[in-house]
Amino acid sequence: MSSKLEKDAAWEGTFLSLLYRQFFLHPTPLPDSTRLEGQTAIITGANSGLGFEASRQLLQLGLSHLVIAVRSQKKGEDAVGRLRGEFPNAKIEVSVLDMADYDSIVAFTQRCKDLENIDYAILNAAMQSSKFERNEKTDHEAVFQTNYLSTALLTLLLAAIMREKKRQKSKSESSSSPARVPVLSVVGSDTMYMADVRTDGSIFEFMDDPARYAKVQQYANSKLLLMMFVSRLAEKTNPEDVIISVCNPGFTGGTSLGHDGLGNPFIDRFFLPIFTRIMARPTPVGASVYTHALLMEKEESHGSFVSDWAIKPYAPVMYTPEGRSTINRLWDETVDELGLSSSIWES
Numbered sequence: 001m002s003s004k005l006e007k008d009a010a011w012e013g014t015f016l017s018l019l020y021r022q023f024f025l026h027p028t029p030l031p032d033s034t035r036l037e038g039q040t041a042i043i044t045g046a047n048s049g050l051g052f053e054a055s056r057q058l059l060q061l062g063l064s065h066l067v068i069a070v071r072s073q074k075k076g077e078d079a080v081g082r083l084r085g086e087f088p089n090a091k092i093e094v095s096v097l098d099m100a101d102y103d104s105i106v107a108f109t110q111r112c113k114d115l116e117n118i119d120y121a122i123l124n125a126a127m128q129s130s131k132f133e134r135n136e137k138t139d140h141e142a143v144f145q146t147n148y149l150s151t152a153l154l155t156l157l158l159a160a161i162m163r164e165k166k167r168q169k170s171k172s173e174s175s176s177s178p179a180r181v182p183v184l185s186v187v188g189s190d191t192m193y194m195a196d197v198r199t200d201g202s203i204f205e206f207m208d209d210p211a212r213y214a215k216v217q218q219y220a221n222s223k224l225l226l227m228m229f230v231s232r233l234a235e236k237t238n239p240e241d242v243i244i245s246v247c248n249p250g251f252t253g254g255t256s257l258g259h260d261g262l263g264n265p266f267i268d269r270f271f272l273p274i275f276t277r278i279m280a281r282p283t284p285v286g287a288s289v290y291t292h293a294l295l296m297e298k299e300e301s302h303g304s305f306v307s308d309w310a311i312k313p314y315a316p317v318m319y320t321p322e323g324r325s326t327i328n329r330l331w332d333e334t335v336d337e338l339g340l341s342s343s344i345w346e347s
């Protein structure tokens, strides 16, 4: 479990460790017996990049029912068309979900209640932006909104549904064949090791401050907050009901993340493409961390950071008293923002 890996945390944040991870670590193959017939998965942001590739990998394992949750019906239909061509026997459907809009998230989770099972969920949708922009409805900074606040809401609502379905199933099944524990993995990032959310005041005000805004730092900070949130939620959740983790594909090419560059023409035109070509993993390799997190790590991954096909440490700050205070304040601010009672998860 990540909570026990404090001694390795400082190393994970070094550039040398990044080089080691990118060049020397390779996917652990799934056992040949891994089959997903009869099972259902939801993947957000699955019209492109890692989400699309993870969809393919689950379908290759025989997944029977896939819901791709995307903000554009048209992009979703295009992706489904490509997947249906390859996997004609699977049921693949699009469900519209805009992670910039709480109402859309609530409506999406209402529809999820009608699914017979939800065995797996990968909350993959996220963004980067070179410009500071505010969400029209909430006034929060857009990256913070999508990557953290909206993902936290979706995690809470969907995990509650998965937990309820598992409990219902356990009641109806005989004790000789216990119901499978569903797994929800939120896609984080190893950029959390370089995050810096240092404030004694409101974390939300810190994240919404235009004077502090820098593209990569804001993204990294949003992913650290996600890890903090999931670690706290997992403490409140019985892993026999639903396993909740954060997974990290590592630096991966062939996706649209960060497509608007860093705002420096030389870096954007020359340095970044070369750096990406040398350093980044191919998309199928990055996406294989998702399948690993869902299928291989089981209860050990509950509340943990799954990266490079193993359980890895949290960001160093999370082991400190300062970090623990940030986690407490983050939980309270988040529950307040989302209009939930702090006892939401206590059943």
Ligand SMILES: NC(=O)c1ccc[n+]([C@@H]2O[C@H](COP(=O)([O-])OP(=O)(O)OC[C@H]3O[C@@H](n4cnc5c(N)ncnc54)[C@H](OP(=O)(O)O)[C@@H]3O)[C@@H](O)[C@H]2O)c1
Binding pocket: 044, 045, 046, 047, 048, 049, 050, 051, 070, 071, 072, 075, 097, 098, 099, 100, 123, 124, 125, 126, 127, 146, 187, 188, 189, 190, 248, 249, 250, 251, 252, 253, 255, 256, 257, 258
């Ligand atoms: N690529 C990397 O090196 C890397 C490294 C670590 C972690 N990650 C994480 O991996 C995940 C996938 O990223 P990627 O690299 O595959 O990037 P990507 O190709 O840009 O995929 C991001 C997906 O999120 C969707 N999305 C963005 N904003 C949304 C919103 N408001 N509502 C609904 N969907 C939204 C996008 O939809 P549209 O197509 O409609 O924009 C797209 O489908 C992200 O969580 C990212 O942070 C990536």
